[in-house]
Amino acid sequence: MSNAGLRVAWFTDSGNSGVETLSAHVSSLLAPEVALYHDVEVFTDTTVPNNFGLPSSHYLTAYRQHQQKPFDIFFYQLEDSKACRFVRAHCGLIPGVTWFHDLFYQDLGPEAFHTSPWETSVAQYHDPSVRFYDRSKAPHQLWPRAYRETSISAAVLFSSPWAWSEYKRMVSARVEGLSGEHPTEVLSIPMPVTRRAERTSADTLRIAAASVVGIEGRMHKVLPSLRGLSVPWKLTWMVSAEEEFAARSLVQEFGVLDSVVIRVGKTIRNWEDILDTTDVALQLHVSVFGHLAPFAQMSLSQGIPTVVSRAGQGEDFPDTSVFHVIPGSHEGRQVQEIIEAVARHGSSACGSNGRKLVRTAHDPATIAQTLSSLLTDWAPHVAYVMDRWERLRCRGQQTLLNEVRALVEQGDRSGVGPFQRVIQEPLRDLGWLK
Amino acid sequence: MARVLVLGVKVPFSHGGQDVLVATLVKQLRERGHEADTVEIPFNPLPKQNLITQAALWRSFDFESFCGRKIDLVIATKFPSYYARHPRKSVWLVHQLRSIYDLYAGQYSDIGDDPRDESMRRMLYDGDTRVLGECAYRSAISQNVAERLQSFNGLSSEVLYPPLPLGDGYRCEPAEPYILSVGRICRIKRLDLVINALATTPGLRLKVVGVSDEPDAMQFFQNEVKKHGLGARVDFLGRVSNADLVELYARSMAVFYAPYDEDYGYVTLEAMASSKPLVTATDSGGTLEFVRNNETGFIVPPTPEAFAGVFNRLRDDAALAERIGKGGRAFIESSGMMQGGWDRVIDGLLSPLQEQRKRCAGED
Numbered sequence: 121m122s123n124a125g126l127r128v129a130w131f132t133d134s135g136n137s138g139v140e141t142l143s144a145h146v147s148s149l150l151a152p153e154v155a156l157y158h159d160v161e162v163f164t165d166t167t168v169p170n171n172f173g174l175p176s177s178h179y180l181t182a183y184r185q186h187q188q189k190p191f192d193i194f195f196y197q198l199e200d201s202k203a204c205r206f207v208r209a210h211c212g213l214i215p216g217v218t219w220f221h222d223l224f225y226q227d228l229g230p231e232a233f234h235t236s237p238w239e240t241s242v243a244q245y246h247d248p249s250v251r252f253y254d255r256s257k258a259p260h261q262l263w264p265r266a267y268r269e270t271s272i273s274a275a276v277l278f279s280s281p282w283a284w285s286e287y288k289r290m291v292s293a294r295v296e297g298l299s300g301e302h303p304t305e306v307l308s309i310p311m312p313v314t315r316r317a318e319r320t321s322a323d324t325l326r327i328a329a330a331s332v333v334g335i336e337g338r339m340h341k342v343l344p345s346l347r348g349l350s351v352p353w354k355l356t357w358m359v360s361a362e363e364e365f366a367a368r369s370l371v372q373e374f375g376v377l378d379s380v381v382i383r384v385g386k387t388i389r390n391w392e393d394i395l396d397t398t399d400v401a402l403q404l405h406v407s408v409f410g411h412l413a414p415f416a417q418m419s420l421s422q423g424i425p426t427v428v429s430r431a432g433q434g435e436d437f438p439d440t441s442v443f444h445v446i447p448g449s450h451e452g453r454q455v456q457e458i459i460e461a462v463a464r465h466g467s468s469a470c471g472s473n474g475r476k477l478v479r480t481a482h483d484p485a486t487i488a489q490t491l492s493s494l495l496t497d498w499a500p501h502v503a504y505v506m507d508r509w510e511r512l513r514c515r516g517q518q519t520l521l522n523e524v525r526a527l528v529e530q531g532d533r534s535g536v537g538p539f540q541r542v543i544q545e546p547l548r549d550l551g552w553l554k
Numbered sequence: 555m556a557r558v559l560v561l562g563v564k565v566p567f568s569h570g571g572q573d574v575l576v577a578t579l580v581k582q583l584r585e586r587g588h589e590a591d592t593v594e595i596p597f598n599p600l601p602k603q604n605l606i607t608q609a610a611l612w613r614s615f616d617f618e619s620f621c622g623r624k625i626d627l628v629i630a631t632k633f634p635s636y637y638a639r640h641p642r643k644s645v646w647l648v649h650q651l652r653s654i655y656d657l658y659a660g661q662y663s664d665i666g667d668d669p670r671d672e673s674m675r676r677m678l679y680d681g682d683t684r685v686l687g688e689c690a691y692r693s694a695i696s697q698n699v700a701e702r703l704q705s706f707n708g709l710s711s712e713v714l715y716p717p718l719p720l721g722d723g724y725r726c727e728p729a730e731p732y733i734l735s736v737g738r739i740c741r742i743k744r745l746d747l748v749i750n751a752l753a754t755t756p757g758l759r760l761k762v763v764g765v766s767d768e769p770d771a772m773q774f775f776q777n778e779v780k781k782h783g784l785g786a787r788v789d790f791l792g793r794v795s796n797a798d799l800v801e802l803y804a805r806s807m808a809v810f811y812a813p814y815d816e817d818y819g820y821v822t823l824e825a826m827a828s829s830k831p832l833v834t835a836t837d838s839g840g841t842l843e844f845v846r847n848n849e850t851g852f853i854v855p856p857t858p859e860a861f862a863g864v865f866n867r868l869r870d871d872a873a874l875a876e877r878i879g880k881g882g883r884a885f886i887e888s889s890g891m892m893q894g895g896w897d898r899v900i901d902g903l904l905s906p907l908q909e910q911r912k913r914c915a916g917e918d
Contacts, residue, residue, distance in 0.1 A: 167701075167705040178705055178706065180654075180655065180658060180679075180706060181706065183676060184679070184680070205659060206659055209658070209659035209667065212667035213667060213672050230659035230660065230663075231660065231661040231663070232658075232659060232660075232663045232664055232665055232666040232667075232671075233659070233666050233667055235666065236666055236667050236668070237668050238667065241667075241668070241669060244669075252668070252669075252670060253668065255601070512669050513669045513672055513673055514673075515669065516668065516669025516670040516671075516672065516673045517669075517670070517673035517677070519669075519670055520603060520606070520670040520673050520674055521606070523603045523670070524603050524604075524606045524607055527601070527603055527604065527607065528607055542610075542611070542614050543607065543610045543611070543614065545614065546610045546611075546613035546614045546637075547610050549613065550609075550610070550613060550677075550681050550684070550685075551680070552606070552610075552677050552681070
């Protein structure tokens, strides 16, 4: 534990709910490493006192701990998962550094925040004369993109350059963030991946895929192309439980039922198991929703030839490390040719380069060092933003008390008013009115 | 004998577990020779700024004496009654304002990220920690409630399960083909689970006891009934007398009770005391402290399909219903939840008086 480091409140899903999230994966690899540079306390939505080997608390207690012993940075990880909803909630209560694993969401997040007046709050942050939102009106929501979450962050990180560029293209121009004259710091930082031992070889070519069933998963192109392979092959296709039936139907439709194993449970752990007996990995997902997860990086880390789409996030990988396929009418042919080549020549140069790429760019210790350094660099700006946001909250408290007063005094004609007569003293006693 | 005030929070035209708890506690105190009475202030959580007013109102009263009569002890129950000031304040915690704690950022909370809302959350959170911290004795009605208090406010409490309100008054009669639901009618009680289940449980009716205390909740559930064409099979009975309630339990085939993360739930114990199978959900909180799946009741995932599965089994297998019902009754008889359980509750709640007497004796 560092003595000279910052005090960091690390908000993340704990992974204890049974739902595997990228946040929990990243935290398991990075939080202990960052704790070598800074004092890290983990905040989850459970009361488990220790997560990732670090002291942990329930997220609703964070403000009290902050009052007693201030944190320098609130660090949030966000993704499109219900398990991470509480992080979406809290990042709007105390601003900090937010790491986005997803820029797009399937819903507006916590129900009580569907009518969040965050745009007014940001305007008030910059200009104290802006009035609080009229409670009788429902604010307009920009959804399902992370407009709210990005605009109330002091600094922003993305786990893919693709999401970063999408943010710049679609979000940043439409919202004013908290940084004011200084543009919000926005960076891409790689997803950490652990190293695994290399695999043994087999007579049958073992292929693995982690795509969704829908059109953006491209399996409707992959399955017919595999049917034409000249070598014996076996495909393990990892899908979520909700997609199992649809995946089986698709496999049946293309007549490859005997050669395909459907692995139910789309998780990092399952993918690790599958990769232990894989010769070629396919990650052709091109959807703009959600993250590819580190599935491609994981196969690269083992030196497994990996095929990705030259679209969406797949574009981020260099040609020397992966096999790129252009989505379209010749897509199936391209996949077939790549797999045939791998069958003939074994682990190619791409496999070796891919392993090097992951070991340099996705190494947890290296990423943790970079992240720790960024947090140190950003700390003064974050402190400024937090202080100013707290002043806005205090104005909120005063306005709330004024609203209470107005409600209590409604209809009172005595002059003194029941607020002074009855309520003021207990409010002072409780420390709510100075 | 002591002069004791039990502090209740009354939502006009509503009747729930807290009302029963306050009334039975006062009765039990009186039966033991104490001078006991109830103080209730009407509770209106809308608009939400009222939550601050209500806490301050409770804080504003001087409960040490009324009309020159000294009050020896006050017993607070739920938010915001524990904001009352008294040097000997016991709390038998029914629940806090859950929308700022365990329900925060979920569908049952209306506290958002507006700086005014966040200020309100912090004020009440800090206020709770302070005013519950000043209690001379702290207890909670269930392990679930005690754990929330410990987790969020760092305050320990003793668990005192409320004994059955009608003591030994429950009985069992031959089952008629209906499912019974008892409790306030509000979204968190999830009556829609049993209504939707009824659509695939032919031959069964649903009887609903309770009144609504939430805007539009009754309309929502009635729409669910209409949607499935169940109008002829569902009876909303409103509030019923104790005698009718006992009768309804006694003749039911099974009892549905599956709120989201319930604090405690009298209904669970009343069903067991009536030797009827209680069907609850895996996320129903306090009820799970008593129900053992397939022994004293059924615990299923919170889906209409899962509930329908159990109801159909019970409809087709009367012996199963009888076996589970007997299991529940046996649990109740051995658990101290009948009349005898009150001694421990009263001893705990009045313990600050014992402490005071000991101190006085020491000074003498």
